[in-house]
Amino acid sequence: MVSGPPLAFLLVFFAAPTLIMVLASFRSPGEFGGLAPLVDASGRIDLNVDGYARLVTEPVFAQVFVKSAGYAALTTLVCLLLGYPLATLIARSAKKHRDLLLLLVILPFWSNFLIRIYAWMIILGPNAALARLVNRALAAFGADPVPLLFSAFAVLVCLVYVSLPFMVLPLYANLEKHDRTLLDAAQDLGANAWQRFWRITFPLSLPGVYAGAALVFIPALGVFAIPDILGGPDDTLIGNLIKQQFLETRDWPFGSVLSIVLTAAALALAGGATWVARRSGGASRA
């Protein structure tokens, strides 16, 4: 169980803010933003479920949640498809090269998150080589030019870009421990390359897949900076909505409601992933 310093850490940095937020979600917005006093002028304690009611009655919020989950799921899938071969390559390369390759994977972390997003504005910009190349190809097929920037495409590309290391690292940590003899044995027993991957390597890597998927999906679910900077008008995700409630609409209680639902969804997913990983991991303890 959690005890001592870790418990204190969780209390201060997770439980307390969450509690404040839960409380805020039941309060009323202040006249000029912030929160209305807990005890109003007539001496009544002002707690209500208006924010939660809005969530149910106005379908737009559910739609944004679903859209955010869709973006996050797509990001996770693309990261898995790109990260798996990369993690395999690193795990199978000579020991002396591995540290360098891992360093390259985490190298982007050395520059600022926002700067890296702005870099994509340049890469995807209308005058950049990529957009010209794509549009020239489209023109060759008689299609109209498309903007790459300020689109769902730009949001997804950047989401994949910032998330990829979080998929590669846990996958690598798992794949690196695999016993090569198992693949020799599978081959000896008649399995071809695909069967060796699908029957041996992949099932044994599932704990790494679950860990990587959780590390990619959960942050991607709450992201706001990337759609803000690279997205179009249709790319408002739940993270943007929360940010709007706090900074623009200045409706803190409703912002708290959205945050709590997001946190609950993330916790449920993390819990679910841990549970699945433990079940499948139980068999691979050898």
Place this chain on the structure above:
Amino acid sequence: MALLDIKGVTRRFGEFTAVDNVSLSVEAGEFFTLLGPSGCGKTTLLRMIAGFDLPDAGSVLLDGEDLAHRPPEARPVRTVFQSYALFPHMTVEGNVAFPLQMAKVPPRDRPQRIAAALEDVRLTGYDKRFPHELSGGQKQRVAVARALVTHPAVLLLDEPLAALDAKLREELQIELINLQKEVGIAFVYVTHDQTEALALSHRIAVMNHGRVEQLDVPSRIYGFPNSRFVADFIGQCNLYSGQVVARDGTIVAIDVPSLGPVRVATRSEPALGSSGTIALRPEQIRIAAGAPADAPGNHYRGTVADLLYMGDVTVYKVETSGGSRIEALLANSQGGGAKFFEVGDQVEMSWPVDAGHFIAG
């Protein structure tokens, strides 16, 4: 035609020749052992039969077909790995079913095949266990069942008992002998343990530095080693080298420095003046307090320098007046005593001329 033919196989790793022009053949139904110290090339040879490695020269033939272009998954041979290599995410049943699935055995035939294989290795009822729930001996049996379930032409075993303790190893040795007899599949067994090789095999190829030093049945490997290496590697052996100084029919006398002339019977006819080695097993030497009345061929006096009491037997290391050391072994069942001599005792050692084995060169 032999079942498995190894013809002039050579494998080099850079400057190092792991397997050097090895030729041998394994008959159907044979328990064949590759025996040698680590680095002698036995495992490399096994991997070339399995297909994990390819020879630089020579060929591996199975039923007359050259296997060079067949990858491991397409060879009708199966390997039992030293680490067993059981799939940790599959049950015993899943592990044994795996090669059947790969071979596209119809699903309805599988349960019966799996049950039969598990029965062969006496693991009936363990179907649903995962590898981490099994003991070392049980894992080893699953590995054997998994390898045998598709009835391969040859079963390759790479030191399959090395990780087990001595008592279990002996038990599994007996099971392997019986299993091999029962299934009738040719076994090619790799080990560095000479007692294991002697106990299990129909024939043994003793390997050293990538070459086969001697290929013969166990009793001849032990009794008639054809080189100093084989004599020394297989069991304990007194080795005395010297020049042939006399020959009288089948008996030659060899002048061993520090011991004097030693007489030994041999069917080979070494020339006078040529050099040779006498290999003498400790259990062939008679050791007594006084000179025996029927003093046979060779006898020497000496002092017990060291002794090793091993329970069933005691090993005496006796130093002769010339400074030679003779190792003799006495079973402690004789006379019921624990030990017959102590360090420092004067003893007489003797052995008949037909006890030793003459190795030319």
